[in-house]
Structures are given as structure tokens and as C-alpha cells.
Amino acid sequence: MSQGPGPTEVPARALVKGAVVLGAAAIVSKLLGTMQKIPLQNVAGDNVFGIYNAVYPLYITILVLATAGFPVAVSRFVAEERALGRPDGARGILKMALKLAVGTGLVCFVLLYFGAGTIASWIGNRQTEEALRSVSFALFFVPALATIRGYFQGIGQMAPTGVSQVAEQLVRVAVMVTLLIMLVRADASDSLIAAGATFGSAAGALAGLGVVLLYWRSHRLRERGLRPVVRPDTTNGPRVGYGRFIAYALPICLGAIVLPVLTLVDTFTIPRLLARSGYDEVGAMAQFGLYNHGLPLVQLVSMVVSSMSVALVPAISEAKASGTLAAVRGSAEASLRLTWLIGLAASAGLAVTAMPLNVMFYKEAEGYGVMMILAFTVVFSVIQIVSGAMLQGLGAERATVLHLLAAALVKVVLNVWLMPIWGIAGAAVSAVAAYAVAAALNVYRLRRLGFIRMPWRDYTWKPAVCTLVLSLAALAVVGAAEPLLTQAAPELSYRWRMTVIALLAVAAGALAFALTLFKTGAISAEELGAVPKLGNKLVSLLRKARLLRHRN
Template identity: 45%
Template sequence: MKDEITEPRPSRLLKGAAVLALAAILTKLLGTLQKIPLQNIGGDGVFGIYNTVYPFYMMIITLATSGFPTTISKFIAERQVLGSEAGKRAVLRMAGLMMGLLGIAGFSLLYFGAPLLSQAIGSSQLIPALQNAAPALLFIPFSAVFRGYFQGLQEMVPTAVSQVTEQTVRVVVMIILLIYWTGLGAADDVIAGGAFAGSAAGGAAGLIVMLIFWSRSYKVRERAREQRLDSILTSDESELTRMPDQIESAHLEKGTKLLLSMLAYAIPVCLAALAVPLISLVDAFTLPRLLQSRGVNDLQAMVEVGIYNRGVPLVQLVTMLASSLSVLFIPALTELRMKGDLEGIRRQRATALRWFGLIGLAASVGLALLAQPINVMLYEDALGSTTLAWIAWTAAPGALVTVSAALLQGLGHVRAPALHLLVAAALKTALNALLVPPLGITGAALAGIAAYGAAAALNLALLARRTGRARRGARAALAQLLRPAAAVLAMACAVLLVRLGAGALPLGGGRMAALAESLLGVGLGAALFAAVVLRTGLLSAAELSALPRVSPRLMAALRRLRLLR
């Protein structure tokens, strides 16, 4: 207890935020990269089945891991301030009841509703995967309850350890089962079902970790309660008369009233979070049927869906980086908004949009130009390289959607980004129906570019209305366009030179040659891009020095090379 008192609260919050941010990055990275061995071992048919089922699974998991832990942590923190263990137990019981019912409902939907869902999508291949994904929903909601509890006590390590353990076990078990079932020569739907069995194993492992932390915490709380009772018994009469009033104040909300209060807080957050996987759900519902309308059978449609999803993990790495870094702007913008510093808000907005716009644009251009060698390097063949190149162009608007949503949240507009993603999902549905029948999976990629572009445009338009448009002269506006264009052009030239050089050399067409071409193209392109960004002042010395792990020696070296103004 002494350590908790002496440690400043802001320090604990920053440490907790850092721990959760690191855990989020690790889990997202594992979740993204695990799709590469999934395709390599299982093939495009298994990959297609997995990526068709995954959005349904994620919709329910999002409900369990977005709004409710935040709600639980809020209610636990309030009762922690009041010093009410009974109040915290009441919140925990009510949360456990809610999440248990949600988990059972999700399990029933996926397991017993698998035939109906697969029929609605238009592929009987999905039934084993849907049913094998269902058991995870019996574990993960309960983990979310305990995570919310510990976060309410400002203890972030249990959540971080549980998240990383869950994802690690999920990926390891998935790969083991993939190797086992493919070794037996099982059908694609059976192999995909085995891959989803890893989710149940990961969910169980994450819950076990939380139960271990809970058990240790319970013993500590019991010792503290005994010490507190001893101190009360030895205290004066005024202390004894003050305690019942304090304890009673922590019991103002019970039963139905507590349930309604928690739901009122959690549901808006959950609905906003559900908008994120909605575009993936559009593809899950529309692509199989639309591809079958082109004359392919059920299994071949799943193969094409798998080929289409080859580029998705690469784009997700960019959006994951944007998501992890964009949260840094939320507290700063909130503080500026409360101070009424409109000019400061505009500077933060310009910096964030410039950084992430450049990251997204560079990623889109690089992935598009290196689509074929990257495809061979990661997935063994060049099938769908043209589609992968088009999917690469969702990285730029995707990064802008992420950072602009964070900026709007910092300004107090929490629901608007979710509504804009709903509009984007509706546009994706319409364009899929229009473009997939004549163009196949390339049509779906083009629809994705338009959908994310629309969401980014809506977010940026709202930002401009709320913060005011920057006033620039014609020359300044032209410079704002020419400098990023010069950086992207330099990178594109470097990548094209690598591609031409690789084509002229007798490297062969295997994965090692593709690996060399991809890494050289990425390395040279990124180096030239960074050099032009620094030389043209797109990234200032002050902004660069504010980044973590940028030493004064590096700054001095960049100045000697005349790369930094």
C-alpha cells in the first residue's frame, strides 16, 4: 500500500498506458502476421474460408473487448475511491452475468446457427470453421470482465499479460493443427475449422492468466481487509460511526439499476467499435455469392476469396501502426480543446495528418510497385498480384481514417467516425455488387479503395469544419503538394530501378529471389523517401527530436549530411 501512495498517479497512468500500448501492438502484430503461415500451410482455399468466417467472430469479440471492459473499469474505479469492496463485488457479479449471457449468445449464434449463416453467405464450406470458432466465446468475455476490473484499479499488467498470452497460444495452436490436418490430407473446410480451434485454446489460456492474477489479488485484499478491521476495532468511536455512512454510499446502485447504468455507458462504445470490422463483414457476405455468379463453384469461390485476402494483412500492418500511434494525439487535443486553443488544435491536426498521410502514401506506393515479388515472397506464387497492388492503395486512406478518427475523438466527436464508416460500408456493398461480377476480386479491391476514401473524406471534412481551414497563399499551397509528391516520386523511382535490375539479372523466380528484390526495394525506397522528407522540411527538426529513441548524435549526423534543416 505504501508504494501505491508514494507513486504519483500520473506516473502510474503513463506506465499503465505504455504497458497496454505495447501489449496491443504485440497482439495486433501476431494477429496480422499469423495469416501468412495460415495461407502457406493451408493454401488459398483454407485462407478464403478463414477470412470469410473471421469477421463474424470479430464482431462478437469486439462486443466483449471494447465497451464492456471500459465500463467495468469505470464502475470499479468509482467504488475503489469510496473504499467499498462490496460495491466492487457487485459490479463484478453484474458484469460476469452480462458477459456470460453475451458469450452464451455468441456461442449459440456461431455453433447452432452455422448452417443458416453459411447458407446466407452462399458457401457450405464455412460450417466447420463457424462451429470451431464458437467455443472461444465462452472464455473471452469472462477474461474481459477481469481485465476491466484490474484496469479500474489502475493495474494494467494483468490485462497486457493476458492479451499477449491469448494471442500467442492462439497462433501456436493454430499452426500445430494446420500442420496436423494438412499432413492427414484433410479437406479445406476441416483444416480451416482446425485453425479456428486455436481461438478457443487462446481464449482459455487468457482466462487462466486472469484467474491467476485474480487469485493473487484476492489473497492480498483479504489480508488488507483483516488489517483494516483490526485498525477499526482499535480506533476511536468517531471513526466507527463514520464507517457505516461511507460504506452505505457505495451501495447506491444495485441490481437492475446497476445493470441499466452499465449498459447505458457500454452500448454506445460497443456500437462505435463495431463499425470498424463492418467493411470486412461486407466482403464476407457479398464476395462468395458474387464470385459464384461468375460461374465458379463453391470451393473455387473460397480460393479466390483467399487470394483476395493476401494483401489485407500488409495493409493492416500500416493501419495498426497508425492506430497505435494516433492515440498519442487524443489527450493533447482534449487539453487544447478545454483551453480553447484553436491555433494549437490546428497545429496538432496538421502535424498528425502530415505524418500519417505520408506513412500511408508511402506504404501504398511501395506495396503497389512491389506487389508481385512481395506476393511470391510471402505466399509462394504470384496469383492475384494485380489485386494485391490495388488493395495496397487502401493503406493511404486507411491511415487517414484512423488518425482523423483519433483527432475527432480528441475534439469530442466520438460517434461521427463510426457513422462515416457505416456510410463507407454501404458504399462498399453497392460497389461490390457493381464491380465484382465483371472484374472479380479486383472489383472488390477497387470498391475498398472507394469506401475507405469516402470515410477519410468525411472525417477530414468534419475536422475542417470544427477546427477551421488553414489560410495559405497559392505558393504555400503548391509547396504543400509538391514536397510530398517529390518524396513519393523519389521512392517510386528507387523501387522501379530495383525491379528493373532484378528483371535483368539471372536471379530466377523463386522465393529467395523475391525476398531479395522485396527487401532491397523496400530498403532503398524507404531510405530515399526519408531523405527527401527530411531535406524538404516535411518533418522538422523539432518533430524528429520529439520521436522516441532519436538521439542527439543522429540529429547531428543528419545535419552534417544536410538532410535536416
């Protein structure tokens, strides 16, 4: 006899709704987290911006080590316990995970707070010491926050995670900006201002924890009001012990730490290499700040372009499990081609408009040459993300980790080699090379597995023509708009003129690229329609505009 649904089973419609809520919240929180760096530089300057960007990757790496595996492990084992009708066992999983997470967080806090001076000496800049201590307080709250989020995901409730993510980022940005303004007005030192900025992470984590605890209280009240359904062969305690839980969570931590390590390479190499080139601590951090001008824009574009990878992982995993892998190859190849095309466009557009964008966001043109170089990390980073998602769906996660480690090694070697010659421009070149290596290795692995084909003609001359047209259109706007604006609106400040020029150039380049893309047949209706979730809607829209054609 088949059993009816348990009390904690979640309808499919609710799962879809929860996934949409979680995805939207993740985008909003990432957007806030990325763009909050711009007011930081505007208010405090490049030296503080450099200190912040030296400290934050280290904090993220430690945070990943302390918490990355806990939400996934908690959600999995909680879901198992609840499916067996064991709510007490699910709560036991949460208690066990909280002990581990909070204990790990406290250990990491002690190491970071009391080791701040030593770590600052490893970075090669004493100005980072106060910011390291400031950000360490977030480790009191984030492990518990991540663990409770995992519990709610395990019972199919995504709203607590989504709402707490947005609340965390909003409070983090609000506290950071408030402290920035107060400390700048008080004429505080750059190291203290940077510490105020990093303290926003602790305040945001506390706010996020407060939100999930409110959800937890509501959840417990509801549970107490319901009569629990427990199967006769169950016991109250969790079936999973500390050993099995850690064995499941640890590989996830190690896998998640690889990408932050790629960013962390710059923290421990760029300031030291700049010091060897003759910069003092303030000058080195100002240069590091200039280097980081382009990264928020690169990260934002990468986040938007690679969003299609979310749909790829479950589709490929399901197809592999059901033996229908060939059916999703077309979608995977179309997604990879579209990612390549949009990544090329984004890289070229950012490079061509680097100067006006730099002025628009950072008040001055200094450092725009480095931004031009860093723009080309976009195309390789989005390819790496989407191809990595495909490998994950195929069960080859280890390959992605090894490829990112190889990229980190390339970054170290090229930083050491190129920075004494070109300064921060050398670091930018090494970043492009590192992401190119990771992307190339992922694609090579997918080809070896026989999952994708990559006819080189589809990835070369037509995309090159489209990118050239985009670049010429944007350059034409950049070259022609400034004298016209100066004459038509002389009252506009330099920054406002550059803002108008940047927006017009981006719009002109995007329009030129889209028209050329579809008119040359660089992508067809069939290929675009094969992209998961997004394709058919775009096809319908573009056919109404008579821009799409079938491939011959």
C-alpha cells in the same frame, strides 16, 4: 480538510508505466494476430485461407457486440467505487458485469453454433459452416476475459491485460499451426482444416482467461492480507445498477462494431458475387483467399503508422477541457501531415513491390495485381484512424461512426457494381474507395470544426515528387536485381530470390523517400518536432545527419 490518498490510488509514474506495458503488449498481440495468416495460407492454400477470412470478420463482429462495452464500463465504474473507498462495491460491479457478459456470450454462442448452416448459406458458401461452429467456442471464454481485464484496468493494474493479450495470441497461433499441420497431413477436407485454424481463437481465449484468473487469485490474496479502508457513509453493494451499466456500455458496443462491419461487407458479398460469375464454392473461396493476400500487410503497416493517434486523443481532450485547444492544433496538423506522407510512401512501396512480396509471403505471384490495388488502402486507412482520433478527442465520436457507415455503404454498392466486371480486383478498388470516403469525411469534419487547416500545396506536389522518387528507386531494384541474383546465386530458389529483391526494394524506396522528403522541405524540423511523443527525438537524429531544414 483535504483527505489523503485512498488505498487504491495509483501514482502517476505507475500509470505511465502501465500504459507503456499495455501499449507494447497490444502491438505484440496485434503483430502476432496479423502475421499468423501468412503460415495459414502457406500450409493450407488459398481455399482454406479464403474460408478463414470469410468466417473471422463475422466472429469479430459478434465478439464486439458481446463484449466491446464491458471492459470500458467496468474500468470506469470500478475506478469510481475504489476511489470512494468501496472495494466491495468494485467487486459487485465485476460480478454484475460477469453475469451480463457471460450471459451475452452464451446467447451469441448458441446463435452462431446452431445457426452456422443458415449463416453459411447467407455467405453463399457451405464450406464455412464447420469453421463457424469451431470459432463459436471462443464465446465461452472471451466475455469473461474482457470483463476481468476491465476490472484490473479500473484499479490501475495494466499488466494482467498486457500479459493475457500476449498469452492469448501465442496460444492461438500455436494451436492454429499445430492443428493445421496435423489436419493437412491427415488429408482432411478444406472445411475441416479451416475449422482447425479458427479453433485457435477458442484455445487462445481460454489461455488468456487462465492468465487473468491467476492474477485475480493473487489480487484477492493481497486484498485479504490488507485491512480495508472504508469510509463511514458507504455500503457494501455497488451504486451502479444493471440499467446504468448497460446504458453506458451499449453506445461503446455500437461505436466499436462499425469498423468490423466494413470488413464484414466482403464476407457477405464477395463469395456470392463470385458464384454469380460462374465460380463453384472451392473456386470462389480460392479467389477470396487471393483477395486477402494483401490485407495482413496493409493492416500491419496501418497499425504501425497510426500508432501516433494514441497520444493525440488525451492531448486534444485535455486541451479542450482546459480551453487551450489552439495550443495543440499545430501538433494535430503536423501529425496529420506526417501520417499522409508516410501513408503515401507505404502505399506506393507496397504497390511497387507487390509481386516480390507476394512470392515472399505466399510462395507464388498469383494475386499480386489485387495486392497492388489494396496497397492504396493504407494511406486512407491511416488518415481515417488519425483523423478519427482527433474527432474523438474533440468529442465528435458520432461523426466517425457515421462516416464509417457511409464507407460501408460505398463498399457494398461498389462491390455489386465492379465485381461482375473486374472480379476480386473490383472488390479491391471498392475497398480503396470506401476508406477514401471515410478519411475524406473525417478531414472535412475537422475543417468544418475549425480544428485543422490543410493547405493543398503541402499535400500535393512535394509529396507527389517524394512518392515518385520512391517508386522509381524501388522499381529500379525490382528490375535490376533478379538478373543479377540469378547470375550471382543460381542456387537460390525463386522464392528466396524474390524475398531478397523485396527487402532490397523496400529498403531502397524508403531511403529514397526519406532523403527526398527532407531535401525538398516537404516536412520541416518545426512540423516534425510538433508530433507528440515522437517528433523531438526524430528531429535530433535527423539534424545530426544534416537532413532537416527550417521551413522558409
